[in-house]
Amino acid sequence: MSNINVNNSLWKNYSDGKIRLWIKGYFYSHTIQSIIEICNGIKEAEIKRFVKSIDGHFAIIVQTEKFTFIATDKIRSTPLFFVKIKNNFFIDPDPKNLVNLDGFDKTINKDAKLEISMSGYTIGNKTLYKNLHSLKAGELVIFKENFYQSFQYYKYFGEIINKSFNEYLEELSEVTIKIFQKMQKNIGNSQIIVPLSAGNDSRLVVSILKYLGAKNVKCYSYGTPNNFEADIARIIAKKLGYDWKFIPLTHASEKKFYASKSYEEYLSFSETYSSVPYIQSLSTIKYLKDLNWIDQDAIFVNGNTGDFISGGHINPKVKSISNAQNILARKDNILNQLVEKHFSLWGCLKTKDNLNKIKNNLWNEMINGCGEFSELSYNHQFYEYSEFIDRQSKHVISGQRAYEYYGYEWRLPLWDDEYLFFWQKIPLNLKLKQKLFVEMLKKKNFGGVWSNQIPVNKKKITPKWIIPLRFICKIPFGFFGKKGKKAWKQFDINFFYYFRDITHMMDTVNYFRVIKDIFKKPRNHVSWHARDYLDHKKLI
DSSP, X not given: OTTEEEOOOSSEEEEOSSOEXXXXXXXXXXXXXXXXHHHHTOOGGGHHHXXXXXXXXXXXXXEOSSOEEEEEOTTOSSOOEEEEETTEEEEESSHHHHHTSTTXXXXXXXXXXXXXXXXXXXXXXXXXXXXXXXXXXXXXXXXXXTEEEEEEXXXXXXXXXXXXXXXHHHHHHHHHHHHHHHHHHHHTTSOXXXXXXXXXXXXXXXXXXXXXXXXXXXXXXXXXXXXXXXXXXXXXXXXXXXXXXXXXXXXXXXXXXXXXXXXXXXXXXXXXXXXXXXXXXXXXXXXXXXXXXXXXXXXXXXXXXHHHHTTTTSOGGGGGSOTTSOHHHHHHHHHXXXXXXXXXXXXXXXXXXXXXXXXXXXXXXXXXXXXXOOTTOOHHHXXXXXXXXXIIIXXXXXXXXXXXXXXXXXXXXXXXXXXXXXXXXXXXXXXXXXXXXXXXXXXXXXXXXXXXXXXXXXXXXXXXXXXXXXXXXXXXXXXXXXXXXHHHXXXXXXXXXXXXXXXXXXXXXXXXXXXXGGGGOXXXXXXXXXXXXXXXXXXX
16 A cells, blocks of 8 residues: 555564565464464454454554554553654654654644653653654554554453452462463573562562473562662572572762663663653663673563552552542542652642643543443542553553663563453452452462562662661651651652662762752652653753
8 A cells, every 4th residue: 555654674574465564572372474364364344353362462563455554462562653644654663763754743742741741651642743643552553545543452441340359369370370381381491581679570470480490590680789679589589599690780880871872772762752761770681781691582571560450559548439429529539649649750840730631631541441430430440541551551661672672572471461351350459459469479479489588578778878867857857747748758859869769760860950959849760851851852
C-alpha cells in the first residue's frame, strides 16, 4: 500500500511479495513461523482475536495488500508510533524518525507537557507532539487507505470473582510456577541475570528459579556500599547457592557516567516523547558488561513489578469510600489518590487549573477504558487501570530499554499474561497490602528464603554519617505539629535525599540546585529528570 510507510530495519522481518511482517519480542503461545502463516491469510475481522491470543511480550507490524495493522502487547513492553503527513501514514518504533520527517507538524501538546512535568509521563495516547500517536498497552491499529481505526483489545480490568482465601492462594501458587516453567523452557540454557534487592519481587524470581532447578543463574545488587538492599540480597543469593556480585556506586562514579556519551546515547535510544527515560540500574549493566561477568547472550529477568500487580499500590483509604456512597465522592477519592501518588513531582505545579486538567484527563482515560462509573463499580479497579495504562506501561516497563541498549534480552515473568488475567479478578480485600501475594510467598517458601530470618525491605539509612545530622535538623520541626511534619518532609527531600538515594539517580543533578529548588516542592529524583527532559527540548 503506497500510502502506508513502515520504517523498521532492526526487528525480525519477513516478506513474500503478498505480505510484509516485522516482529520484536518473545512468544510462548506461537512460533514465529506460525505467526507468519496466520498473518499471511488473516482477515480484518480476525485481527483483534489473533493479537489477543498471543501470549508473550512483543510488538508486531503486518502489511498486506488490503490493509496494514500494528499492535503492542498487553503491557506495551515495546512502544509503537505513527503519524499522518498529508495523505501518507508513517509507522516507526523510533519516534525520532517520525519527528524528523519533512512536513511533520511540531506543534506541542500542552496537556502532554503538563502531564510529564507533574508525573514524568503522559495520559492515554498522547505524546509531546499533537500529531505523533503512540499506541497504549493492549492496543492495535488498522490502517486502510487514508484512515485508521484503533482498538484496545486488552484492558487490565474485568469481573471480580469471589473465592475463598485458600482457593486463591493455591491458584496463585500454581499460576506462578506455571509462568516460570514456560519462561525457563523458552530461555533454555542461556544464562539468567537477576537484579536482586531486599523486596518480595526479585526474591520471588530467584527463589522460583531455584525451586525449578535452574543452575545458570547469577544475581547482582548495586548502590551505596553497605545499603540494606544489598545486605539482604547477599544473604538470599548465598542461601540459594547462586553467584552474587555487588556493584558499588559513588557520587563520583555516577556523575562521571551521567556526563558520558554512553548516557547521552541511551537517552536518545529510549526516547518516546511520552515518558521521561527510565534510568535506574543503567550504569550497573555497563559495569557488569565491562567486567565480562555475564555471557554475551545472557537474559535479564527482573521483578518488575510484582508490588503493583499484586495490589501494593492501592491506598487503604480506597476501602473507606464504599460502593454505597455518593458516586462523585468516590470519583474524587480515586482522582485525589492518583494525583497525590503520581502527579506531584513539583508541588508548585499543583495549582487549581493544573489539577483540574490532570483530573479531567485521567477520568476521561479511565472511562474510555473501563466504561461508565456506577454504584456497582469497584474503586480500586479504576485506580489500578489508570496506573497500569499510564505510569506502569509508559515509564516503569520502559526500563527494559536499558538491557536492550547494551545488547541483552530480557523477560518479565511478573507481567506475564497469566498474571494479568489472575490479578485483575482478585477482590480488594485480598490485594490490599499485597495480602494474598505475601501469604502465598510465606506459605510456599520457595527456596527457603521467606522466613523471618531474612527480612523483607527492612530499611536502614545509608550512609551512617547522615543519621545524627538528620536527627539534629529534625528537632526544631517537631515544635510545629502537622505543619512542622510537612515542612520537615520537604526539608529532608531537598537537603538529605541526595545522600540517602542508594541508587544514585540523584547524581544527574547538582546538589546546590536541589537545595535551591526547595520552595518549588520537588518530590524525588524524577522531579528533576522530568524538568531536565523538557528543558532539553526547550519546553521550559
